[in-house]
Amino acid sequence: MGDHRSARRLAVAAETWRQFFEFFMATRPQRDRVLQRLGLRPNDARALGTLEPKVGRTMRSLAEEWGCDASNATWIVDRLEKSGLAERRPLPGDRRVKLVVLTALGTRRRAELFRGMYEPPPELLELSAADLDALQSVLRKLPRSRPPGPAR
Amino acid sequence: MGDHRSARRLAVAAETWRQFFEFFMATRPQRDRVLQRLGLRPNDARALGTLEPKVGRTMRSLAEEWGCDASNATWIVDRLEKSGLAERRPLPGDRRVKLVVLTALGTRRRAELFRGMYEPPPELLELSAADLDALQSVLRKLPRSRPPGPAR
């Protein structure tokens, strides 16, 4: 009995997600241009998104958040240091661990990156005020994730 | 006059887009698992998304669609051929051009990929029927892009 409703609900959710997904894909070129303009590789962008200003992060916690190997994190942070966006600092208590923190330049780039990534695509601005409000009201009920990294 | 309404509208759009963006980011791990399960690299996934069953595509048109260099397209299609997902065929009229087409295996993998990528995240299923309908109704008014490629 609830069977039919359930199947129908699933179908609506599937179709809705497909539209969501495809709209996001359609806006990819806009984001690519932002990265190009800022001279950031996708990787650097993800790193800048993760590193919050003034908050030091251990290599280990970064690797975990990025879902990559620790050796990969070493390479990524090396690049960040070479381009002056972040630096490694010692942790007073434990001489094994290093804290990665944004430089002043990295903090500025991060702000620019967020501004660019959050720039609404023009199609969104063409929606009616009612549609926009409806969209926002539903989205508010969904969970979120901060960093504007590469999202395959 | 329209000034205030305009600024407010822009702010709503920006906030809405931020929520949209962050929800999509939050669902990335789910898509990563799909690729892992199918044994596909992000690259292969994009290629499978582009190649429609039975439709031959020239190397040049693929490079253009992927926004990459022709030599890169060569490498990507080489990989596809090695893993048996696609093959190159001659074009009768012009002996310079090659047509890339999905194999039977590639066609199956492509279908599995789409099924996985379009699998709605669980949070979407937890929305009320009214919210889901509202969401779909607005999304229907936005433009879309087919292929489920990597979307940074």
Added chain:
DNA sequence: TATTGTTATACTCTATAACTATA
């Protein structure tokens, strides 16, 4: 002994330049 981080190595992905073969 266990943990933090790095180095060595190999494979994936990307672009630039030089090249082959058709047209």
Added chain:
DNA sequence: TATAGTTATAGAGTATAACAATA
């Protein structure tokens, strides 16, 4: 000459294994 595609090469991004230093 111009176009379709490839090869050679270099650099970006990733993981595995072996390692050094510290706990």
